[in-house]
Amino acid sequence: MTTRLALNVTEAAEEVRVSASWLRREAKAGRFPCVRLGRRLLFRPEAIQQYLAERETATAR
Numbered sequence: 001m002t003t004r005l006a007l008n009v010t011e012a013a014e015e016v017r018v019s020a021s022w023l024r025r026e027a028k029a030g031r032f033p034c035v036r037l038g039r040r041l042l043f044r045p046e047a048i049q050q051y052l053a054e055r056e057t058a059t060a061r
Contacts, residue, residue, distance in 0.1 A: 006035060012043035
């Protein structure tokens with residue numbers, strides 16, 4: 001099995017369990033980590049996990 005370096009918007013949205021439009025909007029606003037390649041937004045699995053961990057910590061306070 002090959003490890004994915006990056007996920008597209010649809011794949012990342014499924015991973016986080018949000019809509020693709022919400023994820024695209026948050027990423028473009030700079031509130032969700034992504035890599036831009038031209039018009040494409042790509043999401044690193046490690047960055048998604050870190051974002052979720054940070055949100056979990058912030059919500060627990």
